Amino acid sequence: MATLAHDVDGTRRRRNPLPTLADANEDISRPILVPSWRYAAVLSVAIAGVLLGGTAWAYQIYRGIGVAGINHPVGWGLYITLFVFWVGIAHSGTLISAILYLFRSGWRTTINRAAEAMTIFAVMTAGLFPLIHLGRVWYAYWLFPYPSQRMIWPDFRSPLVLDVFAVSTYFTVSLIFWYTGLIPDLAALRDKFSGWKSKLYGSLSLGWTGSIREWTHYRRAYLYLAGISTPLVLSVHSVVSWDFALSIVPGWHSTIFAPYFVAGAIFSGVAMVITLMVGLRFAFGLEDYLTEYHFENMAKLLLLTSLIVGYAYAVEYFLAYYSADPIEQESFLWRAQGAYQGPFWIMVFCNVIIPANLWFKKIRRSIPALFVISIFVNIGMFYERFVIIVSSLAHEYVPSGWGLYTPSWVEIAILIGAFCWFYMWFLIFAKMLPTISIAEVKEHLEHGKEHGHAEARAGHPGEFE
C-alpha cells in the first residue's frame, strides 16, 4: 500500500514499505549500459528509418526541391507541418520540468527527466525541417545575422527570423536545464560503476561531489533555469504561430493563433510523454516510480488542453463568421467540407472526441487506455498542423490561385525518418542515462520518510515541499 504513490485498485504488486534511497539508486540505474537483444532490435529499426529518411533527403538535395510535393500555391507542406508538430511536442517537456517545478507539483519528479529529454530530441527533429524545406540547404546560414561582406542583414521584422532566435534559444536553454538536472545523477552513476564507465560518467558529472556549496549554487541555478524556461516555452510556440498569423492568408491571419498553438503544443506534448512513459515503464520495470497516480495527472493535463484546443477550433469558426469577411468564411467552410475534410474530421475526432473519454476516472487510471488515447492525440495533432497549414494555402483569395497538395514519396520517407530519428535518440538516452531523476526521487523519499509516510499514503507523494 505504502509505495511511492497511492494505488487504488492494488492490482500490481509494489514494494512495501517505500523503496529506500539505495533501492531508488539501484532500480533507476539498473538498465543503464546493460546490453539486450530486444533493445538492439528496436534501435536497429529506428536507425533503419533514419537511414531511409536520410537517403530521401540526400536524393532531394541531389535532384532539387522539385521532388517534394510542395509547389504553387501550397508552398508549405509536410515539412513545415512536421516542424510545427515537433516544436509542439517539445513543449510539454518544459511544462512538466519547469512550470510544475515552480508550482512544486511533486508528481513531476519521476517524469521530468524523460520529458526534458523528449523536449531536446523533439527540438532536434524540428530544427531539421526548416533546413530540409530550404531545398538549398547550404544557404542555411543566411538565416543568421552575421556580418557579411556586403553588409546584408536579415529582416528582423520577419517572424521567420524571430523563429530562428526562438527555436535556437529554446534548444540551448532546454539542453542547459536538462544537463544541470543530470549532474548529480551522473555522479551517482560514476560511483555505481567502475572502470571506463565510471570515468565516462565521472567526466560528464564534472567531478560533482554533492558538497553543500555545490548544492547551494546548484539549487539557485536550477531555480532560475526553471524560472526563465517558463516564459520561454510560451514564447516559442507563439513565435512559431506568428509565422502564420502575420501573413494575410485566410485561415492564418488571426490573433488567436499564439494561445491556440501553445495549448495545442502542450496537448500534443503530454500525449507524447504518455506514449513514451508507458514504453519506459514497461521496458524497464519502473512500476514503483511511474504509477497510476502519475499517469492520472498527465491524463488530467491532457483533458484540460484537449478542452482548450476544442474551444479554439470552435472560436476559429466563430471568428470567421463574426468577421463578416466572405473569404475568411469560405476558407473555414472549405476546411470542413472541401478536399481536406478527411484530415479535418480526423483532427476533430482525435483531439476533441477521443480525449473526452478522460472524464472517466477509470479510463484516466488505465494505462493501456491512456496509451491508446495518447496515440490518437499524436495523430490528431499531426493532422491539426496539416489542416491549418495546407488547407489555408490551398484555398486563398482568387479561384484561379487554388490548388491541392499531395505529399510525394520523398516527403513521406522523410516523415518516417523524422519519427525514427526522434525515437533513436530517445532509445539511446534510455540506455545511457537515468530516465528518472535519481536525486529528486531520493529527495522525495527522504522527505517522505521524515514525515512518517503520511503524504505518500494519501497519494500525494510530492507535496512535502
Add this chain to the structure above:
Amino acid sequence: MSAPKAGSKAGLIAEYGSMDSTRDAIAALREAGFEKLEIYSPIPAPELEEAMGIYHSPVRLWALIGGITGCTLGFLLPTGASLAYPLVTQGKPIVSIPPFIVVMFELTVLLTGIFALFSMLVHARRPKLTLPSSYRREFSVDRWGILVTTDPQQQAEAERVLNETGPLTVEVTP
C-alpha cells in the same frame, strides 16, 4: 585509526544515514566551535544549508547580469542590423520595436541560462578531475558526510563531539 602527521591539518570524515541526524550533527559541531566543515549530501539539502548558515548564492547576481546583457544585445543587434541595411518592408519603420522585443526576450533568456550554468560551475569550483580524499561513493547513494578539518590538537575533541551525534562511521582522512 592512524594518527595524523604532526603539524598538518587533520580531517575527520563522519557518515550519517539521514538528513536529520546530519543537521543535528552540524549544529553540535558549530556549537562546539568547529566551523571548518564540509558537508556531502546525495540530495538537495536546504536544511543543511540553513544549518551551515548559507543563505545566498552569487548565481543570482550572475543570472541577472546575464539577463541584462542579453536584453541589451537583443536590442542592439536588430537595431544595428536594420540601420546598417535600411530596407523598408511592410511599410514599417526601420527600427520597429515590437518585433525586436521578441529578439530582446529570447536573448535575455539565452544569456540568463548560460550565465546561470557557468556561474554555478565557477562558484561550485567545477569541473574537477579528481575527487577529494574525504569523498565516499556512498555519498551519492544514501549517506551524508561531514568532514571536520581541525588542528591536530583539537582532533580528539572533534571526534568526541562527532561520536555524540550518532554517526555511522568516523574516519581520519589525510
